[in-house]
Amino acid sequence: xxxxxxxxxxxxxxxxxxxxxxxxxxxxxxxxxxxxxxxxxxxxxxxxxxxxxxxxxxxxxxxxxxxxxxxxxxxxxxxxxxxxxxxxxxxxxxxxxxxxxxxxxxxxxxxxxxxxxxxxxxxxxxxxxxxxxxxxxxxxxxxxxxxxxxxxxxxxxxxxxxxxxxxxxxxxxxxxxxxxxxxxxxxxxxxxxxxxxxxxxxxxxxxxxxxx
Amino acid sequence: xxxxxxxxxxxxxxxxxxxxxxxxxxxxxxxxxxxxxxxxxxxxxxxxxxxxxxxxxxxxxxxxxxxxxxxxxxxxxxxxxxxxxxxxxxxxxxxxxxxxxxxxxxxxxxxxxxxxxxxxxxxxxxxxxxxxxxxxxxxxxxxxxxxxxxxxxxxxxxxxxxxxxxxxxxxxxxxxxxxxxxxxxxxxxxxxxxxxxxxxxxxxxxxxxxxx
Numbered sequence: 001x002x003x004x005x006x007x008x009x010x011x012x013x014x015x016x017x018x019x020x021x022x023x024x025x026x027x028x029x030x031x032x033x034x035x036x037x038x039x040x041x042x043x044x045x046x047x048x049x050x051x052x053x054x055x056x057x058x059x060x061x062x063x064x065x066x067x068x069x070x071x072x073x074x075x076x077x078x079x080x081x082x083x084x085x086x087x088x089x090x091x092x093x094x095x096x097x098x099x100x101x102x103x104x105x106x107x108x109x110x111x112x113x114x115x116x117x118x119x120x121x122x123x124x125x126x127x128x129x130x131x132x133x134x135x136x137x138x139x140x141x142x143x144x145x146x147x148x149x150x151x152x153x154x155x156x157x158x159x160x161x162x163x164x165x166x167x168x169x170x171x172x173x174x175x176x177x178x179x180x181x182x183x184x185x186x187x188x189x190x191x192x193x194x195x196x197x198x199x200x201x202x203x204x205x206x207x208x209x210x211x212x
Numbered sequence: 213x214x215x216x217x218x219x220x221x222x223x224x225x226x227x228x229x230x231x232x233x234x235x236x237x238x239x240x241x242x243x244x245x246x247x248x249x250x251x252x253x254x255x256x257x258x259x260x261x262x263x264x265x266x267x268x269x270x271x272x273x274x275x276x277x278x279x280x281x282x283x284x285x286x287x288x289x290x291x292x293x294x295x296x297x298x299x300x301x302x303x304x305x306x307x308x309x310x311x312x313x314x315x316x317x318x319x320x321x322x323x324x325x326x327x328x329x330x331x332x333x334x335x336x337x338x339x340x341x342x343x344x345x346x347x348x349x350x351x352x353x354x355x356x357x358x359x360x361x362x363x364x365x366x367x368x369x370x371x372x373x374x375x376x377x378x379x380x381x382x383x384x385x386x387x388x389x390x391x392x393x394x395x396x397x398x399x400x401x402x403x404x405x406x407x408x409x410x411x412x413x414x415x416x417x418x419x420x421x422x423x424x
Contacts, residue, residue: 187399204424212416
């Protein structure tokens, strides 16, 4: 797949590197530091490159939205039309200090995004595990059972594509239903952040759902 | 411990039975059906009995608040003073249809409760696993690793007591920090509900956090 990364910070950068390592064509974009895009592309190997948000989105099969919530409007403006695209958001809608969800719990960042780009197919995924765990999970991907990763969305095809990408990076996908579930996934991301950064056990946190 | 159950519905009833089976003195209260309290007490064995909310709370070391959110004021009025008590809430603050959280995400049901009974020591626990999983987890309690159960609160002693009770019923306690984290745990309960009741795998759902 051709994957455009909008937002090459902690999570966008790491996911982009892993997507490229398993054989996807990845374009990194939207870093405060243009050199970082080049060094990321080098790290990620021959299937990766740096570019503008417009470059990243234009020919992409999948667009990963990984900017801070406060930058959403800016990056969407730079990306141009996302009509018809599979858009995976791993954003958590936080204030500038990252201490408080700013979208009321009658909605979610992912649902707000879907209202802003109604012609895109929005899936919410990759926001419930700290970025610090991603490489470790990828390295252990041959060990079962794999850690879970929940995702949700309203478009079946986009969800199927998301499932592939979740598996590619070493997780076991768990379907959390319609995009509306993002209003529970985003706070779950904050619970994970509390466990990862608030305790002594460190940030390399994963979770697994098990049915008895 | 002497444990008073306020709200003997799905979760209160099952936790009360398990607490009694491991040797705690349990008083069940606040069911729509007085006969249910008697039959619960019989099921739970000689350490259990039925009573009024006032009976349940008066001599309790621990009070478990397990009513529907809409019944909170009523049960608190019937229970009388909870000053100085360890109060564990497993409530999720939902509307009557159980479709929507009714406390804004700048707070939580548990934090609201602590404002209503400021002299009690409130811990949030037992709300993140479907009631359908409780007996199965208890029966498998000799198998490791056990499923996780997150809890949070601001009083260290109350949290220690909660840890004991979580272990008693077969889970591995995970400290999620201050009571404020309930604003993330309560939506996490809703994510679990979506996975338990919205999918084909059934409601006997557990989760486990693992650090790499």
